[in-house]
Amino acid sequence: MAVETQQELLDGLNEPQRTAVQHIDGPMLILAGPGSGKTRVITHRIAHMIAQGIPSWQIVALTFTNKAADEMRNRLKKLSPGNLSWTGTFHRFCSRLLRHYATLVGLQENYSIYDMKDSKKVLKQAIANAEIDVKHFSADKIGNEVSNLKNHGVSVEQFIPRPGNVMDKILSKVYPEYQKLLQMANGVDFDDLLLHCVDLLRNNPELRESLDLKYTYMMVDEYQDTNRAQYQLIRLLNHNVQNLAVTGDPDQSIYGWRGANLNNILDFEKDYPKVQVVRLEENYRSTKSILRVADQLIENNVRRKKKSLITQNEEGNAVKLVAFPSPQDEAADVADSIALAIQKGKRRAKDFAILYRTNWLSRSFEHTLRQCGVPYQVLNGHEFYQRKEIKDIIAYLHLLNNPDDSVAFERVVNVPSRKIGKVTLTRLQRHARENSVSMLAAARDCEQNDTIKKAVGNRILSFVELIDRLSKQVGDEVEPVIRNVLAETGYRDWLTEDGSEEAYERAGNVDELVVAAQEFDNEHPEDGGLGRYLEQAALVSDTDVWESDADYVTMMTMHAAKGLEFPCVYIVGLEDGILPHERSTGNDDEVEEERRLLFVGITRAEKELQFSRCLNRFRRGSYWPAIPSRFLMELPRDEMEIFGAQHQQAGMTAEDLQRTIDAMDISNETHYEDLPAIDINLSDAANAATGGTLFATEAEDESDRDSSDADVQVPKTKPSLSNMMTGAELAKQHAANPADRLTPEKCEVGLEVEHVEYGIGKIIAMTGAERKLTATINFPKVGNKRIRLAFSNLRLPKN
Numbered sequence: 001m002a003v004e005t006q007q008e009l010l011d012g013l014n015e016p017q018r019t020a021v022q023h024i025d026g027p028m029l030i031l032a033g034p035g036s037g038k039t040r041v042i043t044h045r046i047a048h049m050i051a052q053g054i055p056s057w058q059i060v061a062l063t064f065t066n067k068a069a070d071e072m073r074n075r076l077k078k079l080s081p082g083n084l085s086w087t088g089t090f091h092r093f094c095s096r097l098l099r100h101y102a103t104l105v106g107l108q109e110n111y112s113i114y115d116m117k118d119s120k121k122v123l124k125q126a127i128a129n130a131e132i133d134v135k136h137f138s139a140d141k142i143g144n145e146v147s148n149l150k151n152h153g154v155s156v157e158q159f160i161p162r163p164g165n166v167m168d169k170i171l172s173k174v175y176p177e178y179q180k181l182l183q184m185a186n187g188v189d190f191d192d193l194l195l196h197c198v199d200l201l202r203n204n205p206e207l208r209e210s211l212d213l214k215y216t217y218m219m220v221d222e223y224q225d226t227n228r229a230q231y232q233l234i235r236l237l238n239h240n241v242q243n244l245a246v247t248g249d250p251d252q253s254i255y256g257w258r259g260a261n262l263n264n265i266l267d268f269e270k271d272y273p274k275v276q277v278v279r280l281e282e283n284y285r286s287t288k289s290i291l292r293v294a295d296q297l298i299e300n301n302v303r304r305k306k307k308s309l310i311t312q313n314e315e316g317n318a319v320k321l322v323a324f325p326s327p328q329d330e331a332a333d334v335a336d337s338i339a340l341a342i343q344k345g346k347r348r349a350k351d352f353a354i355l356y357r358t359n360w361l362s363r364s365f366e367h368t369l370r371q372c373g374v375p376y377q378v379l380n381g382h383e384f385y386q387r388k389e390i391k392d393i394i395a396y397l398h399l400l401n402n403p404d405d406s407v408a409f410e411r412v413v414n415v416p417s418r419k420i421g422k423v424t425l426t427r428l429q430r431h432a433r434e435n436s437v438s439m440l441a442a443a444r445d446c447e448q449n450d451t452i453k454k455a456v457g458n459r460i461l462s463f464v465e466l467i468d469r470l471s472k473q474v475g476d477e478v479e480p481v482i483r484n485v486l487a488e489t490g491y492r493d494w495l496t497e498d499g500s501e502e503a504y505e506r507a508g509n510v511d512e513l514v515v516a517a518q519e520f521d522n523e524h525p526e527d528g529g530l531g532r533y534l535e536q537a538a539l540v541s542d543t544d545v546w547e548s549d550a551d552y553v554t555m556m557t558m559h560a561a562k563g564l565e566f567p568c569v570y571i572v573g574l575e576d577g578i579l580p581h582e583r584s585t586g587n588d589d590e591v592e593e594e595r596r597l598l599f600v601g602i603t604r605a606e607k608e609l610q611f612s613r614c615l616n617r618f619r620r621g622s623y624w625p626a627i628p629s630r631f632l633m634e635l636p637r638d639e640m641e642i643f644g645a646q647h648q649q650a651g652m653t654a655e656d657l658q659r660t661i662d663a664m665d666i667s668n669e670t671h672y673e674d675l676p677a678i679d680i681n682l683s684d685a686a687n688a689a690t691g692g693t694l695f696a697t698e699a700e701d702e703s704d705r706d707s708s709d710a711d712v713q714v715p716k717t718k719p720s721l722s723n724m725m726t727g728a729e730l731a732k733q734h735a736a737n738p739a740d741r742l743t744p745e746k747c748e749v750g751l752e753v754e755h756v757e758y759g760i761g762k763i764i765a766m767t768g769a770e771r772k773l774t775a776t777i778n779f780p781k782v783g784n785k786r787i788r789l790a791f792s793n794l795r796l797p798k799n
């Protein structure tokens with residue numbers, strides 16, 4: 001590589017970043033806050049090493065998501081063409097390693113990787129085989145415990161049940177049986193990928209030593225989120241040759257629930273005493289106002305080393321906090337502001353991210369964005385591969401790739417229907433277990449099995465013949481295999497048999513799978529094939545489907561957003577029980593982890609940030625008053641812009657509102673049974689409260705905008721946008737003078753009132769009290785409407 005290029009590699013870096021990039025031998029810990037260039041340092045460091053003449057195949061960089069690995073690979077393509085360094089997730093790294101050395105851990109090279117659903121099937125079988133009483137524990141609970149053991153690097157041999165512990169007693173039977181079944185099926189679950197590698201290295205010292213030497217330079221990004229098994233793997237591969245560089249931010253550790261251990265990073269200096277510690281203190285991502293909010297929030301964590309975030313970026317707009325009457329309002333308003341900003345040419349769709357704690361929160365935003373004609377992508381990469389039809393086809397492929405795969409066999413033996421029922425399956429299972437053979441082998445033997453009738457046996461044998469025939473057709477490319485499966489099994493015809501809309505959608509998904517296989521074949525001319533394809537499909541992660549360049553609004557969980565950045569971020573559903581998650585609220589450590597999760601969310605934002613919450617949320621069948629997330633009270637509220645629905649109407653300050661909500665007695669679980677019956681036009685109240693627009697109404701700093709933004713694509717259809725804009729304008733006008741607003745005390749039967757949409761009407765009845773105070777109003781335009789006064793934005797008519 002030319003000297004100029006080497007210089008270029010270092011030019012775009014600050015002093016400590018340069019130090020980290022130029023450090024080559026010996027352990028290094030890059031400890032730094034979000035947006036300080038940790039990931040950038042890793043990429044530049046690899047390119048710099050290659051420029052220094054280090055063979056690229058000696059370099060391994062482990063990232064937390066496939067997406068991060070892809071990005072790194074793409075950046076490296078530009079920085080150092082022709083590089084052979086290995087970049088990927090822990091799981092992919094282990095999966096590759098295991099393919100080479102499968103036999104050393106009792107597997108074959110063509111092993112299957114089971115997803116959660118498949119693993120659960122095996123676990124249920126293991127529980128049944130163990131013949132123990134597990135009635136107090138669900139399969140999920142037992143599965144979590146098994147996963148926990150594996151994440152902590154505890155193999156079957158190492159597991160010592162605690163005397164008197166009921167769960168341990170169950171595990172002592174189920175865990176070995178589960179592993180035995182996996183082994184018999186030549187399959188592994190996700191956790192096994194790591195655990196088997198750790199075992200492999202532990203039990204084969206010579207191999208360990210040679211791999212330690214081979215992977216001379218290792219890097220781990222997001223080290224704070226490694227679990228015990230990952231830690232052990234790293235330790236085993238960096239024992240003799242300790243050229244290990246890790247980056248991490250203890251404040252962003254968010255995978256404790258999956259066994260990540262913060263001590264891995266805190267103890268790094270103990271583990272590698274010769275470590276060079278580099279601290280990066282400058283944040284390049286966010287505005288000053290966003291960083292102050294992040295900083296003040298995370299200061300509430302007790303278990304942390306204090307470090308502040310500094311940036312030379314501009315002050316930026318104040319961070320917003322909005323309380324919406326309902327989730328529908330929240331979704332409508334967020335979509336509305338995004339649509340408006342795009343329409344005004346101020347932003348593109350891809351500038352926005354909507355972040356939430358759990359996936360179910362995305363639905364209402366999908367709905368409103370669709371209504372506004374704003375293109376969006378929801379990051380839920382697993383979803384595609386979890387669809388029934390996709391899982392069916394993939395199961396056929398698994399069976400062709402790994403004939404021992406009993407989960408795959410059981411899934412497809414009667415799909416499409418071949419009149420092979422449950423009873424037959426149970427008989428085959430018994431035969432397989434008694435003879436320690438796979439299901440396919442048991443099927444092959446069915447003539448010898450006197451529990452199976454001849455007619456059924458013939459059907460089973462023709463399935464076996466089908467699989468044998470398809471297996472013979474497996475070549476280097478995956479796409480023809482899928483086509484053959486679809487044609488010869490009759491699956492496609494079976495799928496569309498009933499001609500329903502849904503059937504065609506499913507057929508469309510299957511086509512998509514064919515296209516994906518085609519792409520895979522094209523991208524992997526040398527190193528493709530069915531095994532690799534299945535590995536890729538099994539290890540797909542949420543962010544894999546993310547197209548960072550495409551012009552879409554991105555919706556994802558805060559967990560998935562780790563490492564990413566967006567100009568404008570909405571963090572929605574900030575309510576206790578959602579964030580912090582209801583599972584965590586009883587435990588201080590877990591609440592701290594939830595706080596770190598919000599910290600991760602906040603620090604994804606470059607320019608604009610809005611938090612929102614709802615006063616009510618529909619959960620478990622009815623509307624409940626939603627309590628604001630406790631974290632909102634920890635933010636520097638005096639410097640934020642706070643919008644509320646209720647407080648403006650009642651003339652309260654934000655603090656008054658907070659006190660009211662805090663004082664609300666939710667312990668007796670009052671809920672709004674009658675709410676669904678009430679016609680409340682909630683969006684008006686929300687629009688009135690916020691002016692209908694958030695980012696969009698801000699006088700924006702144009703300096704950060706690329707001139708290419710001038711050709712921003714305005715969504716073609718936005719039916720509700722125009723309505724909502726009028727609604728918002730109207731509501732804004734309507735709310736202009738708070739003195740005009742009608743407070744519950746002013747209401748009485750016979751009074752004339754004005755509603756933003758329905759016009760003037762007369763109160764004909766009043767029911768309920770306080771927060772439930774509801775007026776029935778007759779509007780000449782629309783007839784009778786029941787309106788909950790606490791949420792409404794009624795006013796006295798002007799004249």
Ligand SMILES: Nc1ncnc2c1ncn2[C@@H]1O[C@H](COP(=O)(O)OP(=O)(O)OP(=O)(O)O)[C@@H](O)[C@H]1O
Nearest residue numbers: 012013014033034035036037038039040284285563
């Ligand atoms: N020296 C620099 N000059 C200009 N931009 C920089 C510099 N260092 C980093 N950046 C930019 O700052 C942003 C954040 O960098 P990066 O994603 O590497 O941070 P990080 O520390 O990995 O953040 P996180 O903790 O969120 O993963 C990126 O857009 C990156 O290109």
Ligand SMILES: [Mg+2]
Nearest residue numbers: 038039040563
């Ligand atoms: Mg990063």
